[in-house]
Amino acid sequence: QSVLTQSPSASGTPGQRVTIFCSGSSSNIGSNNVYWYQQLPGTAPKYLIYRNNQRPSGVPDRFSGSRSGTSASLAISGLRSEDEADYHCATWDDTLGGWVFGGGTKLTVL
Amino acid sequence: EVQLVESGGGLVEPGGSLTLSCTASGFTFTNAWMSWVRQAPGKGLEWVGRIESITDGGTIKYAAPVKGRMNISRDDSNDTLYLHLNTMKPEDTAVYYCTRDDGWGMDVWGQGATVTVSS
Numbered sequence: 161q162s163v164l165t166q167s168p169s170a171s172g173t174p175g176q177r178v179t180i181f182c183s184g185s186s187s188n189i190g191s192n193n194v195y196w197y198q199q200l201p202g203t204a205p206k207y208l209i210y211r212n213n214q215r216p217s218g219v220p221d222r223f224s225g226s227r228s229g230t231s232a233s234l235a236i237s238g239l240r241s242e243d244e245a246d247y248h249c250a251t252w253d254d255t256l257g258g259w260v261f262g263g264g265t266k267l268t269v270l
Numbered sequence: 271e272v273q274l275v276e277s278g279g280g281l282v283e284p285g286g287s288l289t290l291s292c293t294a295s296g297f298t299f300t301n302a303w304m305s306w307v308r309q310a311p312g313k314g315l316e317w318v319g320r321i322e323s324i325t326d327g328g329t330i331k332y333a334a335p336v337k338g339r340m341n342i343s344r345d346d347s348n349d350t351l352y353l354h355l356n357t358m359k360p361e362d363t364a365v366y367y368c369t370r371d372d373g374w375g376m377d378v379w380g381q382g383a384t385v386t387v388s389s
Contacts, residue, residue, distance in 0.1 A: 162314055195375035197315070204367055204379040205307075205315065211374065248315050250375070258333050259305065259317035259376070 163188060164249055166262035173270050177237040180265045182249030184230050188260055192252040194232040196225055199246040199264070208247070209234060236267070244269045272296035272378050274368045279383030287356035290383050292368030297378075299349040301325065305371035306342065306353050308364035309382075316364075320371055321351070335361075358387045 165183040172178040182194065196209035207216050209225035212232065222238045232251075236243055249262040278290040294302070305320040319332040319342045330342050341354040351368055366383050369376035 193375070197376075204382050206379070207375065207377045210377070216377065250315070250317075256334070258320070258331055259307075259371075261315040261317065263314040 162263040163253060163256070163260035164251070164262035166247075166249060166265045168263065169266045169268065171268040171270055172236075172239045174239055174241065176239045177235060178239055178267065180234045180236075180247050180249075180267070182232045182234075182262045184232075184251065184260075186230060187255040188230075188251045188253040189227065189232055190230040191254060194225065194227050195250045196223075196234045197248045197250065199248065201245070205248060239269055241269050243267060272370075274370065274378055274380035276366065276368050276380045276383035279366065279385050281386045281388065282358050283389050284359060284387055286358050286387075287354065288358065288385060289355075290353040290366055290368075290385070292351040292353075292380055294349045294351070294370075297370070299344075300346045303371045303373070304342075304344065304351045305369045305376055306351075307367045307369055307376065307379075308362075309367070310361070310364045313364075315367075318366075319353070355385075360387050363387045 193211045197205035198208045199205045212227040213225045224235045246264045246266050248264045253260045273295045276292045282288050303322050306318050308316050318336050321342045322329045339357050343352045363386050368380040370378040
């Protein structure tokens with residue numbers, strides 16, 4: 161079982177806005193930055209959002225992140241077929257002394 | 271181009287051991303903190319360990335499931351990171367990713383090395 165909780169699946173139609181949620185606790189999301197990774201089928205994860213809401217160079221502004229309390233979310237607006245992927249949240253856990261991940265959310269573009 | 275390339279994956283019998291290598295290029299490896307993350311078939315990502323840069327102290331941390339069985343090391347002269355895992359179990363079967371873990375999250379990932387533990 162993953163330390164962070166994500167819904168296993170999400171879906172949307174092209175052009176829609178979809179939000180993926182990540183839930184943790186005071187020892188992880190509640191006190192540390194959240195990161196999001198996009199994993200296209202058969203490929204390595206890609207750095208998508210860092211420090212809760214920052215986008216690395218090259219990531220479209222359709223992707224946005226936020227953190228509140230012990231939860232975080234990733235929003236994707238103007239959904240496109242190429243956004244179909246697994247999305248993983250991650251943060252540092254002060255109690256465990258290491259990085260923890262959510263179980264991943266599989267996004268389907270209908 | 272910033273790049274990480276893993277090698278050394280393969281089939282290992284239960285109880286056996288394996289060493290993975292990760293060669294870095296395009297950035298100053300000596301200054302980088304590095305982590306290993308694994309992904310079991312059909313499962314999510316699992317962090318297994320991190321090594322700081324030698325200049326920052328070289329501290330190594332391991333996740334509970336591998337502590338005592340895993341050793342992470344680095345050869346800064348060859349820009350290479352290593353992962354050695356012994357007493358391997360079927361649940362160690364996964365794709366192992368090398369990542370740069372540098373204060374801004376794990377921002378660079380290798381393509382992954384597949385490890386299968388089976389008799």
